[in-house]
Ligand SMILES: [Zn+2]
């Protein structure tokens with residue numbers, strides 16, 4: 001059934017082409033379906049018109065188009081990841097007993113913490129004027145992002161954001177399913193953080209977690225709140241917005 005897992009798959013160019021085209025479709029539909037579903041959930045739980053089709057039609061259409069290009073970039077890197085996996089150049093494992101059971105969730109946690117560092121510094125670099133003008137400006141095109149902004153990037157930004165993953169699996173062992181789980185989480189948090197609706201509570205750990213109000217301030221102020229999921233790097237580097245506290249009231 002999974003023809004792309006067969007040993008001689010890469011020798012058949014028409015199969016590779018079919019695989020690439022199907023993967024673009026799968027990655028794009030995953031984005032589109034999850035975004036539309038989240039938009040409808042938000043309309044039920046909040047009164048905001050932030051993600052409304054009626055008021056943001058032009059912006060949303062533009063973001064969907066850009067996300068299609070991002071899906072193409074992600075596809076190329078996914079195919080490269082599959083290639084190095086099949087060649088045995090990665091540390092991905094399939095037998096759950098190969099490492100301790102806690103490592104099944106411990107390894108994606110490690111990857112996410114390492115990615116937090118990668119993302120923060122990549123993001124800071126993308127805000128240097130010359131890079132911003134050419135690359136990151138596209139993501140910041142609208143001051144008020146919507147759930148559809150989550151993957152609206154310049155192709156180079158999409159490439160650099162994803163590049164971390166084929167690299168990290170060459171050095172860090174991770175179970176195949178734990179690896180997939182990371183991408184589900186990244187898709188969901190990207191939408192949550194661009195939706196304009198704060199869904200996280202006010203618990204003890206709240207100040208460590210980045211949500212929509214935190215990322216909204218990044219889109220408003222440009223020079224603060226560069227983190228992805230955790231506020232740690234912004235705290236260390238003193239790039240936290242002074243308004244973070246006020247938006248969590
Ligand atoms: Zn930015």
Ligand SMILES: [Zn+2]
Nearest residue numbers: 139145194215
């Ligand atoms: Zn953003």
